[in-house]
Amino acid sequence: LDDLVTEGAGVGADAIPNDLDAFWMPFTSNRSFKKRPRLVSRAKDMHYYTPEGRAILDGCAGLWCVNPGHNREPIVEAIRQAATEVDFAPTFQYGHPQAFRLASRIADLAPGDLDHVFFCNSGSEAVDTALKIALAYHQTTGAGTRTRLIGRERGYHGVGFGGISVGGIVSNRRTFGTMLTGVDHLRSTYDREHQAFTKGEPDYGAHFADELERIVALHDASTIASVIVEPMGGSTGVLPTPKGYLKRLREICDKYGILLIFDEVITGFGRLGHAFAAERYGVVPDMITFAKGITAGAVPMGGVLVRKGIHDAFMKGPEHVVELFHGYTYSAHPLACAAGLATLDLYAREHTFTHARALEPFFADAMMSLKDKPGVLDIRTVGITGAVDLAPKEGAPGLKGYEALERAFHEEGLMMRIAGDTLVVTPPLIISKDQVGELVEKLGRVIEKVA
Numbered sequence: 306l307d308d309l310v311t312e313g314a315g316v317g318a319d320a321i322p323n324d325l326d327a328f329w330m331p332f333t334s335n336r337s338f339k340k341r342p343r344l345v346s347r348a349k350d351m352h353y354y355t356p357e358g359r360a361i362l363d364g365c366a367g368l369w370c371v372n373p374g375h376n377r378e379p380i381v382e383a384i385r386q387a388a389t390e391v392d393f394a395p396t397f398q399y400g401h402p403q404a405f406r407l408a409s410r411i412a413d414l415a416p417g418d419l420d421h422v423f424f425c426n427s428g429s430e431a432v433d434t435a436l437k438i439a440l441a442y443h444q445t446t447g448a449g450t451r452t453r454l455i456g457r458e459r460g461y462h463g464v465g466f467g468g469i470s471v472g473g474i475v476s477n478r479r480t481f482g483t484m485l486t487g488v489d490h491l492r493s494t495y496d497r498e499h500q501a502f503t504k505g506e507p508d509y510g511a512h513f514a515d516e517l518e519r520i521v522a523l524h525d526a527s528t529i530a531s532v533i534v535e536p537m538g539g540s541t542g543v544l545p546t547p548k549g550y551l552k553r554l555r556e557i558c559d560k561y562g563i564l565l566i567f568d569e570v571i572t573g574f575g576r577l578g579h580a581f582a583a584e585r586y587g588v589v590p591d592m593i594t595f596a597k598g599i600t601a602g603a604v605p606m607g608g609v610l611v612r613k614g615i616h617d618a619f620m621k622g623p624e625h626v627v628e629l630f631h632g633y634t635y636s637a638h639p640l641a642c643a644a645g646l647a648t649l650d651l652y653a654r655e656h657t658f659t660h661a662r663a664l665e666p667f668f669a670d671a672m673m674s675l676k677d678k679p680g681v682l683d684i685r686t687v688g689i690t691g692a693v694d695l696a697p698k699e700g701a702p703g704l705k706g707y708e709a710l711e712r713a714f715h716e717e718g719l720m721m722r723i724a725g726d727t728l729v730v731t732p733p734l735i736i737s738k739d740q741v742g743e744l745v746e747k748l749g750r751v752i753e754k755v756a
């Protein structure tokens with residue numbers, strides 16, 4: 306019992322655990338990490354703090370989610386209050402007020418007639434939910450032959466079986482069997498030869514959308530349910546879609562009755578200077594998946610925005626039937642809803658999305674200043690997101706180079722995402738110009754150090 310007390314919930318956040326072995330860490334080289342662990346135990350605004358109190362500048366908004374900065378008081382307070390009101394409330398055949406409020410608020414932010422929200426707890430669940438809604442929609446409307454799903458090479462849609470099936474990251478797929486059947490992939494929109502060192506969306510590459518015509522010709526439109534793409538490929542190294550690409554994809558989907566899903570788990574809630582990237586591109590998809598920025602990462606939450614026509618197609622049978630046999634115990638969890646409402650209030654009060662839009666040119670210039678650092682092959686920026694491709698080194702990615710880079714960043718006091726040989730910069734959107742300068746300086750020093 307004494308052991309449990311010393312290692313239990315009452316132990317201060319800064320106490321180093323006695324045993325790091327039991328936690329099998331996700332997407333981590335566990336053995337090398339645990340030899341030299343990097344721990345953070347507190348966070349505020351733009352910084353994490355190690356248990357010893359050293360400040361680490363957050364260059365990746367946690368994991369692309371802490372858009373308004375860490376531990377913002379209104380969000381903390383909303384969660385605290387919600388926990389004292391209703392700790393858990395089922396959303397199967399019951400409701401709690403905050404869930405309805407939050408759904409309406411999100412729908413108000415969405416473009417076009419994306420006006421219904423299905424809640425879940427993560428981006429992965431959001432993706433699986435959207436794919437299932439697409440399939441069920443076609444069944445419901447008498448087009449049950451439409452079962453094929455289309456994703457894109459280098460797409461990341463989380464780690465559920467739906468997500469890894471439509472996703473295009475080899476290492477996330479190859480050890481897990483046959484995936485969903487009936488899945489095709491569009492080609493990646495990235496072409497370094499024609500796009501290197503572009504700020505924003507590259508001019509070259511709208512024609513990559515025409516791949517969809519080829520897939521339609523191969524299988525026939527009557528077999529295809531949906532296409533899912535990220536408006537900006539995030540986890541595979543910041544791949545902004547070329548100018549006109551998403552519009553072209555929308556046109557082809559319309560021509561063949563294929564549903565278009567934007568996975569906005571990263572791009573939602575300000576990353577590209579708008580509530581949703583769909584707005585930036587002037588394209589209304591049939592569904593938008595979101596997560597991360599909706600609660601600033603403080604409580605897990607994901608969801609799917611669904612166009613009116615799709616939602617309404619399910620609302621046609623007898624009223625007593627369940628319209629969609631899908632849902633999660635924690636769908637619209639009260640603490641997540643409270644965090645979501647407080648986060649949206651904060652975005653509105655602080656004009657976070659407008660700030661991100663205004664900062665974009667400065668951020669892009671700062672990132673491009675790294676162009677002549679050793680080993681830099683390409684730099685891309687869009688919104689408050691940037692990436693630096695480094696020349697591959699012996700043993701990298703994922704092996705020696707990866708760990709050495711992580712350590713170099715930690716020593717420099719900067720938290721960064723590394724995607725293969727790409728350094729990914731996605732700070733909280735409240736970042737100031739001075740902090741952009743500091744971040745890029747640290748980044749430059751690390752690039753020189755590991756060159």
Ligand code: PLP
Binds near residue numbers: 461539540596
């Ligand atoms: N979709 C996209 C575009 C993502 O970037 C992510 C995560 O980074 C996911 C889905 C999966 O989200 P989660 O990790 O919350 O399951």
